[in-house]
Amino acid sequence: MPRDAEPRQSNTHVAREIAKLIVTGVWQEGWTLPREIELASQFEVSRTSIRESLSILKAKGLIAARQKAGTHVRERINWNMLDAELLEWTWAGRPSEEFARQLTQVRRIVEPEACAICAERGSDTDLARIERAYREMDAAGMDSRAYSEPDLRFHRGILTATGNDFLVAFGATVEAALRMSFELSTLNPGAPRKSLPYHRAILDEIWARNPDGARRAMHRLMDLTERNITSALSRRRNGEAMAAAAEREGDA
Amino acid sequence: MPRDAEPRQSNTHVAREIAKLIVTGVWQEGWTLPREIELASQFEVSRTSIRESLSILKAKGLIAARQKAGTHVRERINWNMLDAELLEWTWAGRPSEEFARQLTQVRRIVEPEACAICAERGSDTDLARIERAYREMDAAGMDSRAYSEPDLRFHRGILTATGNDFLVAFGATVEAALRMSFELSTLNPGAPRKSLPYHRAILDEIWARNPDGARRAMHRLMDLTERNITSALSRRRNGEAMAAAAEREGDA
DNA sequence: TTTTGATAATATGACCGACATAAAATGCCA
DNA sequence: TGGCATTTTATGTCGGTCATATTATCAAAA
Numbered sequence: 001m002p003r004d005a006e007p008r009q010s011n012t013h014v015a016r017e018i019a020k021l022i023v024t025g026v027w028q029e030g031w032t033l034p035r036e037i038e039l040a041s042q043f044e045v046s047r048t049s050i051r052e053s054l055s056i057l058k059a060k061g062l063i064a065a066r067q068k069a070g071t072h073v074r075e076r077i078n079w080n081m082l083d084a085e086l087l088e089w090t091w092a093g094r095p096s097e098e099f100a101r102q103l104t105q106v107r108r109i110v111e112p113e114a115c116a117i118c119a120e121r122g123s124d125t126d127l128a129r130i131e132r133a134y135r136e137m138d139a140a141g142m143d144s145r146a147y148s149e150p151d152l153r154f155h156r157g158i159l160t161a162t163g164n165d166f167l168v169a170f171g172a173t174v175e176a177a178l179r180m181s182f183e184l185s186t187l188n189p190g191a192p193r194k195s196l197p198y199h200r201a202i203l204d205e206i207w208a209r210n211p212d213g214a215r216r217a218m219h220r221l222m223d224l225t226e227r228n229i230t231s232a233l234s235r236r237r238n239g240e241a242m243a244a245a246a247e248r249e250g251d252a
Numbered sequence: 253m254p255r256d257a258e259p260r261q262s263n264t265h266v267a268r269e270i271a272k273l274i275v276t277g278v279w280q281e282g283w284t285l286p287r288e289i290e291l292a293s294q295f296e297v298s299r300t301s302i303r304e305s306l307s308i309l310k311a312k313g314l315i316a317a318r319q320k321a322g323t324h325v326r327e328r329i330n331w332n333m334l335d336a337e338l339l340e341w342t343w344a345g346r347p348s349e350e351f352a353r354q355l356t357q358v359r360r361i362v363e364p365e366a367c368a369i370c371a372e373r374g375s376d377t378d379l380a381r382i383e384r385a386y387r388e389m390d391a392a393g394m395d396s397r398a399y400s401e402p403d404l405r406f407h408r409g410i411l412t413a414t415g416n417d418f419l420v421a422f423g424a425t426v427e428a429a430l431r432m433s434f435e436l437s438t439l440n441p442g443a444p445r446k447s448l449p450y451h452r453a454i455l456d457e458i459w460a461r462n463p464d465g466a467r468r469a470m471h472r473l474m475d476l477t478e479r480n481i482t483s484a485l486s487r488r489r490n491g492e493a494m495a496a497a498a499e500r501e502g503d504a
Numbered sequence: 505t506t507t508t509g510a511t512a513a514t515a516t517g518a519c520c521g522a523c524a525t526a527a528a529a530t531g532c533c534a
Numbered sequence: 535t536g537g538c539a540t541t542t543t544a545t546g547t548c549g550g551t552c553a554t555a556t557t558a559t560c561a562a563a564a
Contacts, residue, residue, distance in 0.1 A: 010547070011307065035515060046548045048300065051517085055263065055304045059311035061336065067516045068556040077412065081421040082334045084313065106418040109365040117357075160329065166358040166425060169333040173418065262518070287544060298519045303546085319545045320527040 014043050015053040019089045022062050022073055033063065033071045060086050084172035088179075095180045097233050103177045104226050111174070112218040114159050114167050119206040119214035122161030127206055130157035134203050137196060144192045148182040151192070154199060158206075158218075181225065184232035187239075191228045198224055266295050267305040271341045274314050274325055285315065285323045312338050336424035340431075347432045349485050355429045356478050363426070364470040366411050366419050371458040371466035374413030379458055382409035386455050389448060396444045400434040403444070406451060410458075410470075433477065436484035439491075443480045450476055 018039075021027045033039065036054070040047045054071060057063045061078040065071040080086060091099050118126070136150035155178070156171045185191050198221040205213035270291075273279045285291065288306070292299045306323060309315045313330040317323040332338060343351055370378070388402035407430070408423045437443050450473040457465035 037515085048549085049547065052304060052307045052546095055307045056311040059308040059335075059337070065516060066556080067554065068514060068558095070515060076417065077408075077420055077423065078336075079417075079421065080332070080335050080424065081417045083311075083332050084330075085311070102416045102418055105369075105416055109362060109419075113361040156329075164354045164357055165328065165331075165333045166354055167361075168329055169331065171329065172332065289544085300520080301518060304517095317545060318527075319525065320529095320543055322544060 010045050011049050011052040011056070014045060014049060015056040016085075016089055017043065018053060019057060019060075019062060019086065020092065022057075023079075023086070023090045027073055029073050029075045031073050032069075033073070035070065062086075082170070082173055084175065087172060087176035091176065091180055095183070097237075100180065100229050100233060103173070103180065104222070104229060106173060107177055107225070108219070108222045110167065110170055111155070111158070111222065112215045114162050114164075114170075115202060115206065115218035116211035116215040117164070117167075118158045118161040119209055119211045121163060122158075122206065126157065126161035130154055130161065130206070131203055133157055134199055137199060142190070142193055144182065144185050144189060147192050148178060151195075151199075152178050158202075161206075177225075181229060184229060184236070187232045187235050188228070191232070194228075195221060195224055262297050263301050263304040263308070266297060266301060267308040268337075268341055269295065270305060271309060271312075271314060271338065272344065274309075275331075275338070275342045279325055281325050281327045283325050284321075285325070287322065314338075334422070334425055336427065339424060339428035343428065343432055347435070349489075352432065352481050352485060355425070355432065356474070356481060358425060359429055359477070360471070360474045362419070362422055363407070363410070363474065364467045366414050366416075366422075367454060367458065367470035368463035368467040369416070369419075370410045370413040371461055371463045373415060374410075374458065378409065378413035382406055382413065382458070383455055385409055386451055389451060394442070394445055396434065396437050396441060399444050400430060403447075403451075404430050410454075413458075429477075433481060436481060436488070439484045439487050440480070443484070446480075447473060447476055 018027075018033075027033065034042065036047050036050050039050045039054075043050065054063065054065065058065065060083050061074060061080045063071055064074050081090070118130075122130075133150040133153040137147055137154065140146035140150065152175055155174045156168075159167045159171050159174070162168075182192070198217070201217040202214060202221065205217045270279075270285075279285065286294065288299050288302050291302045291306075295302065306315065306317065310317065312335050313326060313332045315323050316326050333342070370382075374382075385402040385405040389399055389406065392398035392402065404427055407426045408420075411419045411423050411426070414420075434444070450469070453469040454466060454473065457469045
């Protein structure tokens with residue numbers, strides 16, 4: 001179910017637009033934003049709506065306001081990059097290679113350990129839910145759209161099974177990573193399906209209640225994912241370079 | 253510098269109050285909140301202010317609103333527990349043992365790996381900043397208030413040195429954990445200072461550019477921290493049990 | 505000339521009342 | 535009873551006004 005790129009609700013729409021200006025660096029850290037009244041006329045909404053939008057961005061740590069002094073962009077260190085929406089806004093459209101690298105790096109740190117905890121302490125109900133997600137991935141066949149949704153449920157299921165609210169919250173980050181992978185998979189349609197046996201291995205290890213094995217199995221999946229992403233990115237890079245060359249050829 | 257427990261700004265104040273009702277389970281998952289007008293009269297602020305407060309909570313994933321249907325508490329899975337303010341609201345006053353356990357568990361997962369990455373790829377500038385924090389911890393002596401602030405900078409410095417924005421964002425979680433430790437340390441004033449040599453060991457390993465050693469050193473610090481927290485919590489439990497017994501004694 | 509203190513200017517914070525919109529609830533009709 | 539038009543209602547948006555906290559200004563004093 002694709003979320004709308006342009007939500008009709010004006011405050012979320014405006015928040016998204018302003019957030020994009022900030023994360024893309026058009027409005028840099030420390031800079032002061034235009035006055036609320038000016039923002040209101042720029043975005044053609046009321047000052048009330050602007051204020052609600054800004055309060056969303058304040059909540060995510062992107063900006064801070066002081067009376068008379070204005071509203072300024074906070075330094076990156078205060079941005080809550082692990083927030084679902086902020087993640088989406090950041091890579092919206094085109095994930096940078098650096099963003100992909102960092103995302104892969106944190107997943108490597110968190111998911112194998114979560115998987116070990118899941119194998120050790122997940123309830124049978126938890127594991128059954130994970131297995132159901134696996135079956136749906138299997139049933140999806142080569143349809144990578146139908147595959148990606150249970151894929152996310154599989155990973156979320158593992159995080160949930162840990163019983164740790166902070167690891168559960170990390171699901172937002174995993175979701176962003178999977179959506180990015182899915183997006184990039186258009187450059188390599190067969191890739192997602194190749195992860196199925198790796199998921200199978202994880203499932204077997206957690207049913208066997210084998211934490212070390214589960215950790216290793218998840219680690220192997222992370223390796224595969226990283227290979228897929230780097231190859232998709234380099235393919236994209238080459239494709240764009242060739243397109244640019246063709247462009248120059250056409251000009252000459 | 254202690255943040256104000258009761259911010260004078262009305263919308264953050266109201267947001268905090270409502271958030272507490274939700275995280276403490278007074279308003280449970282799935283429940284529908286009172287109408288905005290009713291909330292306005294309950295909290296004695298205008299509907300505009302209520303709406304700004306609610307938009308903060310929406311941004312953190314705690315609630316969602318639909319026209320006509322009302323505003324409801326979202327399921328925990330959507331709460332962004334890794335958010336700085338939400339963390340603070342959750343343990344405000346009295347950290348539950350479960351909360352402490354989960355917090356310690358994620359730190360164990362993330363910080364040792366971050367430390368290894370820091371040793372491998374942190375710039376000399378990054379490491380110098382970490383060392384400066386260490387020196388200030390040393391200089392603080394037995395004053396656990398003066399100790400805790402550079403302690404946080406030490407850990408944040410390691411996360412920053414990884415160059416990974418998501419690990420940097422994890423600093424909010426570490427901050428919550430350290431504040432909690434600091435709070436609990438009133439039950440055991442000498443405890444914080446005991447962590448100094450462990451920090452020293454970490455510093456030495458990252459200067460030696462030894463990722464494995466750095467990982468192990470951070471792991472040992474996590475062990476110490478966990479021991480301190482569990483002992484403080486059990487002390488608190490015993491203290492309260494004895495107080496309750498004395499209470500019963502007094503009644504009889 | 506520099507400092508200090510009163511004063512004015514201004515951007516965010518809060519409030520109000522009205523209308524728009526979407527979706528749930530109602531009730532009518534077949 | 536079932537489907538469809540209508541009403542109801544809670545959130546969404548708007549414009550305007552006043553409050554409040556700082557910054558900026560400027561004049562008097564050291």
